[in-house]
Amino acid sequence: MIILKSHQEIEKIRKACLVVADVLDSIGELIRPGTNTQKLDEFAEKMILSSGARPAFKGYRGYPKTVCTSLNNQVVHGIPSKDVVLNEGDIISIDVGAIVEGFYGDAARTYPVGRILPDTERLIKVTEEALSRGISQARPGSRLYDISAAVQHHVESHGYSVVREFVGHGIGRNMHEDPQIPNFGERGQGPRIKPGMVLAIEPMVNRGASGTFVLEDGWTAVTADGSLSAHFEHTVAVTSDGPWILTQKEARQ
């Protein structure tokens, strides 16, 4: 069941989303060769707590940390550790969730570590563009899989593949609500998109094949073929005027 949110509820989700956006805006400063991912986690946790919010991921199904840090061939849910040290040329996705007044915000970005190859830059750029293409479909009158199809089309037209085992999701009083939002699908299909829906749209894009598997730690998802993977996510509210990107500091799109 898709839960529609009132204006007041969306304003609360917005508060959580602004905390997440702040963390993602600031954490980039720390991302450089020699840093370990535990430091990134501590930075994010401090920022979330000092904003009066709570980390959304810590303790969720036993997840041990505040953020997910997914390096290179890791797709999502990489666990921060002082043993994971960043190297020049790496890419790292940081996924952050926060709770304010009982409502969740969730977003992710992929960052370069130092200088990266032009081909790698292109993977990041196409993934971010795929997210914007998906978001632009999040308006009344569209169908849910218009979002999915827009993401898939953009990614595949650049020769990359979308991950199928992980999907975006509705969000509100819970981090994961209906509907599931796959990054592949057929235009014109799926539930009708209505004002009051709040959607976490999150393309995960592999340079190689789409397959993934989860490491022994029970969390870290990696590409099956070892290829690089990028991930971007925004929490988006559907309004009668179109999508409102809640995890972006600037005003409405």
Ligand code: MF3
């Ligand atoms: N953005 C991720 C998601 O929507 C974050 C979940 S990580 C977890 O699934 F540890 F909390 F599961």
Ligand code: CO
């Ligand atoms: Co999410």
